[in-house]
Amino acid sequence: MTPAPVAAGRNTKSAAGLNGVGPRGFQAAGIACGIKAAAGAKDLALIYSETPAHVAGLFTKNRVKAAPVLATRQRVRRGICRALIVNSGNANACTGERGLRDAGAMVHVTAGALGIPPQQVLVASTGVIGHPLPMKRIQEGIPPLVARLSPDGFADAAEAIMTTDTRPKIITERVPIGGDEITILGMAKGAGMIHPQLATMLAFIMTDASIEAKELSPLLREGVRSTFNRVTIDGDTSTNDMVLLLANGAASTRSLHPYESRWRPFQDALFAVMDHLARSIVRDGEGRTKVVEICIQGAKSVREAEKVAFRIAHSPLVKTAFFGQDPNWGRIMAAMGTAGITFNPHKVNIFFDDVAVVEEGIAAPEADEGKQRQVLQQEEFKVTIDLHTGNAQASVLTTDLSTEYVKINASYST
């Protein structure tokens, strides 16, 4: 398993030790307002920038888009954000006109309580689809939420955006850049319905670096391509997912630009945050017992490598074999054969970590099923497949398909 890239000289902290290390000029809070059935479960989060931040966003490509996705996508186009209000426990999706009004009301009540323009307030929701939001609880929850805003509130906020997640996903990176100390904080939620094609889950990344809005968008897009869009749990794609990147410039008045030497270390730190969050989501995959990297090498193009990797990562038969720790490589070959790309099965090599499994399309001559099984008994391992059709490669991170996944998802809405 390739670890998340960590550049030298950076100071990474996740979950526990977050106090006081958030990006300057940002505050956050998370409270329970009664959307979730469980008493005291946090379900309302607020992220606030003391000054207007530049913002970029990527949104679900699902044709069925939740009301908050529509509302936020429109506001992100203006490129300026002061606050983000998020609820969990209810997706406000497939809720029609009422859903749009409710998303608008969340924005306006938040803007009013903060005394800022509603055009600068974004909104996100996650949870069950098709039920109207309990607006009274949310509206009554916003003033106390605002009252709790603090530079130490990010852990609470990260908890308040969880649904079936078993733990909050949050990380900070600090990186010295040209005399300034820049901080990047990311939080995410997601444990199922994770799939590329979109901004794959809720992920909010805040930095006190100064970056123009027009440079924020391509940066976010590039980061998502190699991180959030390379993880998959069940191939389902949500109606609600979004990734937002906010930069308020509180740590530096000098804007960062892609053509200068300060850009690269910042970009590395940002992508490390995104990579960490993406991997955290897979590690918290619903009911998963394994984290598996599917690495396709020797492909004609990155796109073809991705196609094969995702086809394997989404095959229920492959995923159940991982769950069973069963070196049933025939299912991998069968899945590859339906990926819609051209290759010669008799040229394919497969490895589990560094153990040879398939050579030229058949069981490797010295294949040792005991050793193969040992690899699969680990919690994390890597399946490497060489197609021998070219020089491109791509990796995808996925989970197994367990009985527990089925149990979780058979009873989620009830």
Place this chain on the structure above:
Amino acid sequence: MTPAPVAAGRNTKSAAGLNGVGPRGFQAAGIACGIKAAAGAKDLALIYSETPAHVAGLFTKNRVKAAPVLATRQRVRRGICRALIVNSGNANACTGERGLRDAGAMVHVTAGALGIPPQQVLVASTGVIGHPLPMKRIQEGIPPLVARLSPDGFADAAEAIMTTDTRPKIITERVPIGGDEITILGMAKGAGMIHPQLATMLAFIMTDASIEAKELSPLLREGVRSTFNRVTIDGDTSTNDMVLLLANGAASTRSLHPYESRWRPFQDALFAVMDHLARSIVRDGEGRTKVVEICIQGAKSVREAEKVAFRIAHSPLVKTAFFGQDPNWGRIMAAMGTAGITFNPHKVNIFFDDVAVVEEGIAAPEADEGKQRQVLQQEEFKVTIDLHTGNAQASVLTTDLSTEYVKINASYST
């Protein structure tokens, strides 16, 4: 649930009462030769036509094709078949040159024992991928298998082609056609790795009608399109699947042609056999507790309707909700949104049987979750979705995704 179409005046028998009702001039046998680990489990089947039969076949579109698929596809092109030798317990897939030699040896030993040309012997295999066939057992099994050939042997043969199937799938239809009594017998195996794109499983259909080889192919293709290609369990596609249709003319010397009135009743009876087998496969889906028909109406084209239906049928989140008897229609909307077709979510209506669930994209005004739940508590039910984008429709039959499915597939090869 729409029952399989059964035309008036036909005489359908399945499983139990098969003795003596097979198509004239065909014999079959099934024995245990020791491929399967379980003592006495039948794993070698033979189907034999006393005279040369015309044959048509459809084969897996998986790029990774098993040796017997390659061998049989080539022979079917000649259009003539006398015998079909089939083993279960081992797929002879991803077995390289040796696999091709082994498939050839199965053909030649069978041809020798029957005293017929090897060009007229077809071969099929099903089971685990990537292991060489135990050829000694198979070669020693063929002479006693031939010795057991009998017009009453079809039930044994149907049992000998099973893998994870919990019961044999076999049916006969008799239909009077222009003074002749034509019999059609079909058998199939398959309980997982069932998916369209191919001949979806092993299915062998024998009739004593007289049909030209050139008319058999389009007939088989049309039948598969509306039956085997409309069922799906897990979206995985096998390396080994094939559907064969044999017609030996033993009941009639007058060939049937599509332009005459005798054709339609024959075609109806044939498609009823195929429909029955396809439904039997879904009903025997690995670990399934539900059989669900996904019916898409109001689509722009049949192809678009199929795309949406399969996207829903393959969504793990939708399938686990069915398992949980959970009227979580938001997952259906979310799956539809990623089917790659254009529609307006605010025009969508959804029904569970005849209970309104979604109207114009949101929860139906009078929605009664208790009634919805009652529908989902049945073993078989229908989900009807109106897209309001056109007049085309298509139905797909699928299963739920249960904890038992995961258990079966986590331990299959071991």
